[in-house]
Amino acid sequence: MAKFLNTSATNYYLEELIKSAKERVILISPFLKLNDRVKELLEDKNRLKIDIRIIYGKSELQPEEINWLKEQEYIRTSFCKNLHAKCYINEDRAIITSLNLYEFSQINNNEMGILIGKDADNELYKDTFEEAQRLIRISDEIRISLxxxxxxxxxxxxxxxxxxxxxxxxxxxxxxxxxxxxxxxxxxxxxxxxxxxxxxxxxxxxxxxxxxxxxxxxxxxxxxxxxxxxxxxxxxxxx
Known part of the structure:
Protein backbone atom coordinates (compact mmCIF):
# COMPACT_ATOMS: atom_id res chain seq x y z
CA MET A 1 0.00 0.00 0.00
CA ALA A 2 1.32 3.44 -0.94
CA LYS A 3 2.67 5.48 1.99
CA PHE A 4 2.25 9.22 2.49
CA LEU A 5 5.50 11.10 3.12
CA ASN A 6 5.99 14.46 4.78
CA THR A 7 9.14 16.53 4.32
CA SER A 8 11.45 14.59 6.62
CA ALA A 9 10.08 11.23 5.47
CA THR A 10 10.59 12.18 1.81
CA ASN A 11 14.23 12.99 2.49
CA TYR A 12 14.70 9.79 4.47
CA TYR A 13 13.12 7.45 1.93
CA LEU A 14 14.86 9.13 -1.01
CA GLU A 15 18.22 8.49 0.66
CA GLU A 16 17.19 4.91 1.41
CA LEU A 17 16.00 4.44 -2.18
CA ILE A 18 19.42 5.35 -3.52
CA LYS A 19 21.34 3.44 -0.84
CA SER A 20 19.35 0.23 -1.29
CA ALA A 21 19.49 0.14 -5.10
CA LYS A 22 20.99 -3.08 -6.44
CA GLU A 23 20.27 -2.71 -10.15
CA ARG A 24 19.20 0.79 -11.11
CA VAL A 25 18.42 4.32 -9.95
CA ILE A 26 16.28 6.73 -11.96
CA LEU A 27 16.18 10.33 -10.73
CA ILE A 28 13.71 12.64 -12.46
CA SER A 29 13.84 16.27 -11.39
CA PRO A 30 13.39 19.57 -13.28
CA PHE A 31 16.63 21.00 -11.86
CA LEU A 32 19.96 19.23 -12.15
CA LYS A 33 21.81 20.44 -9.08
CA LEU A 34 23.51 18.10 -6.61
CA ASN A 35 24.37 18.59 -2.97
CA ASP A 36 27.24 16.79 -1.25
CA ARG A 37 25.08 14.04 0.25
CA VAL A 38 23.48 13.15 -3.08
CA LYS A 39 26.90 13.08 -4.74
CA GLU A 40 28.23 10.81 -1.98
CA LEU A 41 25.33 8.37 -2.42
CA LEU A 42 25.57 8.34 -6.20
CA GLU A 43 29.35 8.00 -6.14
CA ASP A 44 29.00 4.85 -4.03
CA LYS A 45 26.47 3.39 -6.49
CA ASN A 46 28.81 4.27 -9.35
CA ARG A 47 31.61 2.31 -7.68
CA LEU A 48 29.23 -0.65 -7.51
CA LYS A 49 28.46 -0.24 -11.23
CA ILE A 50 24.78 0.45 -10.62
CA ASP A 51 23.01 1.93 -13.64
CA ILE A 52 22.05 5.52 -12.77
CA ARG A 53 19.88 7.72 -14.98
CA ILE A 54 19.25 11.39 -14.22
CA ILE A 55 16.52 13.12 -16.23
CA TYR A 56 16.41 16.89 -15.91
CA GLY A 57 14.93 19.98 -17.52
CA LYS A 58 17.44 22.58 -16.43
CA SER A 59 21.00 22.33 -15.18
CA GLU A 60 22.47 24.49 -12.43
CA LEU A 61 25.68 22.54 -11.91
CA GLN A 62 28.79 24.31 -10.74
CA PRO A 63 32.07 23.63 -12.60
CA GLU A 64 33.36 21.38 -9.83
CA GLU A 65 30.12 19.38 -9.92
CA ILE A 66 30.46 18.95 -13.67
CA ASN A 67 34.00 17.65 -13.29
CA TRP A 68 32.74 15.23 -10.65
CA LEU A 69 29.89 14.05 -12.83
CA LYS A 70 32.15 13.45 -15.82
CA GLU A 71 34.20 11.05 -13.68
CA GLN A 72 31.17 8.86 -12.87
CA GLU A 73 31.15 6.17 -15.54
CA TYR A 74 27.76 4.69 -14.68
CA ILE A 75 25.80 7.92 -14.34
CA ARG A 76 23.99 8.98 -17.51
CA THR A 77 22.20 12.30 -17.85
CA SER A 78 19.36 13.16 -20.20
CA PHE A 79 17.71 16.48 -20.98
CA CYS A 80 13.91 16.48 -21.22
CA LYS A 81 12.23 19.70 -22.28
CA ASN A 82 9.16 20.92 -20.39
CA LEU A 83 9.97 18.62 -17.49
CA HIS A 84 8.18 19.37 -14.24
CA ALA A 85 7.84 15.89 -12.71
CA LYS A 86 9.74 14.82 -9.60
CA CYS A 87 10.07 11.07 -9.33
CA TYR A 88 12.78 8.77 -7.95
CA ILE A 89 12.89 5.04 -8.67
CA ASN A 90 14.96 1.95 -8.00
CA GLU A 91 14.17 -1.67 -8.82
CA ASP A 92 11.65 -2.15 -6.00
CA ARG A 93 10.26 1.22 -4.93
CA ALA A 94 9.38 4.65 -6.27
CA ILE A 95 8.77 8.09 -4.80
CA ILE A 96 6.52 10.67 -6.45
CA THR A 97 6.97 13.97 -4.66
CA SER A 98 7.12 17.75 -4.74
CA LEU A 99 10.79 17.55 -3.68
CA ASN A 100 13.29 18.71 -6.28
CA LEU A 101 16.58 16.84 -6.36
CA TYR A 102 18.55 19.93 -5.32
CA GLU A 103 16.27 20.42 -2.29
CA PHE A 104 17.18 17.03 -0.83
CA SER A 105 17.97 17.31 2.91
CA GLN A 106 16.44 20.81 3.15
CA ILE A 107 13.98 19.83 5.87
CA ASN A 108 12.79 23.40 6.42
CA ASN A 109 10.83 23.18 3.16
CA ASN A 110 7.24 21.94 3.16
CA GLU A 111 7.13 18.93 0.88
CA MET A 112 4.83 15.98 0.27
CA GLY A 113 5.34 12.64 -1.39
CA ILE A 114 4.04 9.15 -1.96
CA LEU A 115 6.19 6.03 -1.48
CA ILE A 116 5.24 3.16 -3.79
CA GLY A 117 6.49 -0.38 -3.17
CA LYS A 118 6.72 -2.79 -6.09
CA ASP A 119 5.51 -5.75 -4.00
CA ALA A 120 2.59 -3.99 -2.30
CA ASP A 121 1.47 -1.84 -5.27
CA ASN A 122 2.72 -3.66 -8.32
CA GLU A 123 0.43 -1.97 -10.86
CA LEU A 124 1.11 1.51 -9.50
CA TYR A 125 4.86 0.85 -9.45
CA LYS A 126 4.68 -0.54 -12.99
CA ASP A 127 2.80 2.52 -14.29
CA THR A 128 5.32 4.84 -12.62
CA PHE A 129 8.29 2.91 -13.98
CA GLU A 130 6.83 2.84 -17.51
CA GLU A 131 6.27 6.60 -17.45
CA ALA A 132 9.87 7.09 -16.29
CA GLN A 133 11.02 4.93 -19.21
CA ARG A 134 8.95 7.03 -21.60
CA LEU A 135 10.62 10.20 -20.34
CA ILE A 136 13.99 8.56 -20.86
CA ARG A 137 13.05 7.63 -24.43
CA ILE A 138 11.98 11.15 -25.37
CA SER A 139 14.98 12.76 -23.67
CA ASP A 140 18.28 13.67 -25.27
CA GLU A 141 21.09 11.80 -23.57
CA ILE A 142 24.15 13.99 -23.15
CA ARG A 143 27.37 13.92 -21.22
CA ILE A 144 27.40 17.08 -19.16
CA SER A 145 30.18 19.48 -20.02
CA LEU A 146 30.49 23.22 -20.10
Whole structure:
Protein backbone atom coordinates (compact mmCIF):
# COMPACT_ATOMS: atom_id res chain seq x y z
CA MET A 1 0.00 0.00 0.00
CA ALA A 2 1.32 3.44 -0.94
CA LYS A 3 2.67 5.48 1.99
CA PHE A 4 2.25 9.22 2.49
CA LEU A 5 5.50 11.10 3.12
CA ASN A 6 5.99 14.46 4.78
CA THR A 7 9.14 16.53 4.32
CA SER A 8 11.45 14.59 6.62
CA ALA A 9 10.08 11.23 5.47
CA THR A 10 10.59 12.18 1.81
CA ASN A 11 14.23 12.99 2.49
CA TYR A 12 14.70 9.79 4.47
CA TYR A 13 13.12 7.45 1.93
CA LEU A 14 14.86 9.13 -1.01
CA GLU A 15 18.22 8.49 0.66
CA GLU A 16 17.19 4.91 1.41
CA LEU A 17 16.00 4.44 -2.18
CA ILE A 18 19.42 5.35 -3.52
CA LYS A 19 21.34 3.44 -0.84
CA SER A 20 19.35 0.23 -1.29
CA ALA A 21 19.49 0.14 -5.10
CA LYS A 22 20.99 -3.08 -6.44
CA GLU A 23 20.27 -2.71 -10.15
CA ARG A 24 19.20 0.79 -11.11
CA VAL A 25 18.42 4.32 -9.95
CA ILE A 26 16.28 6.73 -11.96
CA LEU A 27 16.18 10.33 -10.73
CA ILE A 28 13.71 12.64 -12.46
CA SER A 29 13.84 16.27 -11.39
CA PRO A 30 13.39 19.57 -13.28
CA PHE A 31 16.63 21.00 -11.86
CA LEU A 32 19.96 19.23 -12.15
CA LYS A 33 21.81 20.44 -9.08
CA LEU A 34 23.51 18.10 -6.61
CA ASN A 35 24.37 18.59 -2.97
CA ASP A 36 27.24 16.79 -1.25
CA ARG A 37 25.08 14.04 0.25
CA VAL A 38 23.48 13.15 -3.08
CA LYS A 39 26.90 13.08 -4.74
CA GLU A 40 28.23 10.81 -1.98
CA LEU A 41 25.33 8.37 -2.42
CA LEU A 42 25.57 8.34 -6.20
CA GLU A 43 29.35 8.00 -6.14
CA ASP A 44 29.00 4.85 -4.03
CA LYS A 45 26.47 3.39 -6.49
CA ASN A 46 28.81 4.27 -9.35
CA ARG A 47 31.61 2.31 -7.68
CA LEU A 48 29.23 -0.65 -7.51
CA LYS A 49 28.46 -0.24 -11.23
CA ILE A 50 24.78 0.45 -10.62
CA ASP A 51 23.01 1.93 -13.64
CA ILE A 52 22.05 5.52 -12.77
CA ARG A 53 19.88 7.72 -14.98
CA ILE A 54 19.25 11.39 -14.22
CA ILE A 55 16.52 13.12 -16.23
CA TYR A 56 16.41 16.89 -15.91
CA GLY A 57 14.93 19.98 -17.52
CA LYS A 58 17.44 22.58 -16.43
CA SER A 59 21.00 22.33 -15.18
CA GLU A 60 22.47 24.49 -12.43
CA LEU A 61 25.68 22.54 -11.91
CA GLN A 62 28.79 24.31 -10.74
CA PRO A 63 32.07 23.63 -12.60
CA GLU A 64 33.36 21.38 -9.83
CA GLU A 65 30.12 19.38 -9.92
CA ILE A 66 30.46 18.95 -13.67
CA ASN A 67 34.00 17.65 -13.29
CA TRP A 68 32.74 15.23 -10.65
CA LEU A 69 29.89 14.05 -12.83
CA LYS A 70 32.15 13.45 -15.82
CA GLU A 71 34.20 11.05 -13.68
CA GLN A 72 31.17 8.86 -12.87
CA GLU A 73 31.15 6.17 -15.54
CA TYR A 74 27.76 4.69 -14.68
CA ILE A 75 25.80 7.92 -14.34
CA ARG A 76 23.99 8.98 -17.51
CA THR A 77 22.20 12.30 -17.85
CA SER A 78 19.36 13.16 -20.20
CA PHE A 79 17.71 16.48 -20.98
CA CYS A 80 13.91 16.48 -21.22
CA LYS A 81 12.23 19.70 -22.28
CA ASN A 82 9.16 20.92 -20.39
CA LEU A 83 9.97 18.62 -17.49
CA HIS A 84 8.18 19.37 -14.24
CA ALA A 85 7.84 15.89 -12.71
CA LYS A 86 9.74 14.82 -9.60
CA CYS A 87 10.07 11.07 -9.33
CA TYR A 88 12.78 8.77 -7.95
CA ILE A 89 12.89 5.04 -8.67
CA ASN A 90 14.96 1.95 -8.00
CA GLU A 91 14.17 -1.67 -8.82
CA ASP A 92 11.65 -2.15 -6.00
CA ARG A 93 10.26 1.22 -4.93
CA ALA A 94 9.38 4.65 -6.27
CA ILE A 95 8.77 8.09 -4.80
CA ILE A 96 6.52 10.67 -6.45
CA THR A 97 6.97 13.97 -4.66
CA SER A 98 7.12 17.75 -4.74
CA LEU A 99 10.79 17.55 -3.68
CA ASN A 100 13.29 18.71 -6.28
CA LEU A 101 16.58 16.84 -6.36
CA TYR A 102 18.55 19.93 -5.32
CA GLU A 103 16.27 20.42 -2.29
CA PHE A 104 17.18 17.03 -0.83
CA SER A 105 17.97 17.31 2.91
CA GLN A 106 16.44 20.81 3.15
CA ILE A 107 13.98 19.83 5.87
CA ASN A 108 12.79 23.40 6.42
CA ASN A 109 10.83 23.18 3.16
CA ASN A 110 7.24 21.94 3.16
CA GLU A 111 7.13 18.93 0.88
CA MET A 112 4.83 15.98 0.27
CA GLY A 113 5.34 12.64 -1.39
CA ILE A 114 4.04 9.15 -1.96
CA LEU A 115 6.19 6.03 -1.48
CA ILE A 116 5.24 3.16 -3.79
CA GLY A 117 6.49 -0.38 -3.17
CA LYS A 118 6.72 -2.79 -6.09
CA ASP A 119 5.51 -5.75 -4.00
CA ALA A 120 2.59 -3.99 -2.30
CA ASP A 121 1.47 -1.84 -5.27
CA ASN A 122 2.72 -3.66 -8.32
CA GLU A 123 0.43 -1.97 -10.86
CA LEU A 124 1.11 1.51 -9.50
CA TYR A 125 4.86 0.85 -9.45
CA LYS A 126 4.68 -0.54 -12.99
CA ASP A 127 2.80 2.52 -14.29
CA THR A 128 5.32 4.84 -12.62
CA PHE A 129 8.29 2.91 -13.98
CA GLU A 130 6.83 2.84 -17.51
CA GLU A 131 6.27 6.60 -17.45
CA ALA A 132 9.87 7.09 -16.29
CA GLN A 133 11.02 4.93 -19.21
CA ARG A 134 8.95 7.03 -21.60
CA LEU A 135 10.62 10.20 -20.34
CA ILE A 136 13.99 8.56 -20.86
CA ARG A 137 13.05 7.63 -24.43
CA ILE A 138 11.98 11.15 -25.37
CA SER A 139 14.98 12.76 -23.67
CA ASP A 140 18.28 13.67 -25.27
CA GLU A 141 21.09 11.80 -23.57
CA ILE A 142 24.15 13.99 -23.15
CA ARG A 143 27.37 13.92 -21.22
CA ILE A 144 27.40 17.08 -19.16
CA SER A 145 30.18 19.48 -20.02
CA LEU A 146 30.49 23.22 -20.10
CA UNK A 147 32.40 25.52 -22.35
CA UNK A 148 33.16 28.54 -20.23
CA UNK A 149 33.22 32.01 -21.75
CA UNK A 150 35.58 34.00 -19.58
CA UNK A 151 34.18 37.52 -19.07
CA UNK A 152 31.98 36.83 -22.08
CA UNK A 153 30.45 39.54 -24.20
CA UNK A 154 27.55 37.58 -25.57
CA UNK A 155 26.77 40.03 -28.38
CA UNK A 156 29.18 41.74 -30.73
CA UNK A 157 28.25 45.13 -32.24
CA UNK A 158 27.29 44.85 -35.90
CA UNK A 159 30.30 46.83 -37.05
CA UNK A 160 32.84 44.31 -35.77
CA UNK A 161 34.66 41.95 -38.10
CA UNK A 162 33.16 38.90 -36.40
CA UNK A 163 29.70 40.03 -37.51
CA UNK A 164 30.52 40.86 -41.11
CA UNK A 165 28.54 39.09 -43.89
CA UNK A 166 31.59 37.29 -45.25
CA UNK A 167 32.54 35.70 -41.94
CA UNK A 168 28.95 34.82 -41.10
CA UNK A 169 28.55 33.22 -44.51
CA UNK A 170 31.78 31.29 -44.06
CA UNK A 171 30.45 29.70 -40.91
CA UNK A 172 26.84 29.41 -42.21
CA UNK A 173 25.93 30.50 -38.72
CA UNK A 174 24.61 33.67 -37.12
CA UNK A 175 25.17 35.50 -33.86
CA UNK A 176 22.67 35.50 -31.03
CA UNK A 177 21.56 39.07 -31.75
CA UNK A 178 20.85 38.28 -35.40
CA UNK A 179 19.11 35.05 -34.48
CA UNK A 180 16.93 36.97 -32.01
CA UNK A 181 15.99 39.51 -34.67
CA UNK A 182 15.20 36.75 -37.14
CA UNK A 183 12.94 34.95 -34.66
CA UNK A 184 11.30 38.13 -33.39
CA UNK A 185 12.74 38.05 -29.87
CA UNK A 186 14.77 40.44 -27.80
CA UNK A 187 18.27 39.08 -27.25
CA UNK A 188 17.69 38.56 -23.51
CA UNK A 189 14.47 36.67 -24.24
CA UNK A 190 16.23 34.40 -26.72
CA UNK A 191 19.03 33.64 -24.26
CA UNK A 192 16.44 32.60 -21.68
CA UNK A 193 14.73 30.34 -24.21
CA UNK A 194 18.04 28.77 -25.23
CA UNK A 195 18.73 28.13 -21.54
CA UNK A 196 15.27 26.60 -21.05
CA UNK A 197 15.79 24.30 -24.03
CA UNK A 198 19.10 23.08 -22.64
CA UNK A 199 21.44 24.75 -25.14
CA UNK A 200 22.88 27.22 -22.61
CA UNK A 201 23.61 27.17 -18.91
CA UNK A 202 23.96 30.41 -16.98
CA UNK A 203 26.29 30.86 -14.04
CA UNK A 204 26.44 34.31 -12.53
CA UNK A 205 26.80 36.66 -15.54
CA UNK A 206 28.30 34.13 -17.94
CA UNK A 207 26.62 31.68 -20.30
CA UNK A 208 27.97 28.25 -21.15
CA UNK A 209 27.36 26.00 -24.14
CA UNK A 210 26.08 22.53 -23.33
CA UNK A 211 26.92 19.38 -25.26
CA UNK A 212 23.44 19.56 -26.75
CA UNK A 213 24.30 22.90 -28.34
CA UNK A 214 27.79 21.85 -29.43
CA UNK A 215 26.50 18.65 -31.00
CA UNK A 216 24.12 20.78 -33.03
CA UNK A 217 27.05 22.88 -34.23
CA UNK A 218 26.96 25.91 -31.93
CA UNK A 219 30.30 27.62 -31.31
CA UNK A 220 31.80 30.49 -29.40
CA UNK A 221 34.25 32.84 -31.06
CA UNK A 222 36.37 35.79 -30.12
CA UNK A 223 35.89 39.13 -31.88
CA UNK A 224 37.34 42.58 -31.36
CA UNK A 225 35.08 43.30 -28.43
CA UNK A 226 34.93 39.94 -26.72
CA UNK A 227 33.45 36.48 -27.07
CA UNK A 228 30.17 35.63 -28.75
CA UNK A 229 28.09 32.65 -29.84
CA UNK A 230 27.51 31.43 -33.37
CA UNK A 231 24.36 29.38 -33.97
CA UNK A 232 23.58 27.00 -36.85
CA UNK A 233 20.38 27.44 -38.85
CA UNK A 234 19.03 24.21 -37.34
CA UNK A 235 18.61 25.97 -33.99
CA UNK A 236 15.68 28.02 -35.34
CA UNK A 237 13.28 25.06 -35.34
CA UNK A 238 14.25 24.09 -31.80
CA UNK A 239 13.65 27.36 -29.98
Missing amino acids: EKIEHAQLEVPTNTESDTPNQTTAYSKITTSKLATKLGFKTAELLEKLEQKGFLIKKEDNYYLTDLAKNLGAEFKKGKFGYFFLWPEAIESKV
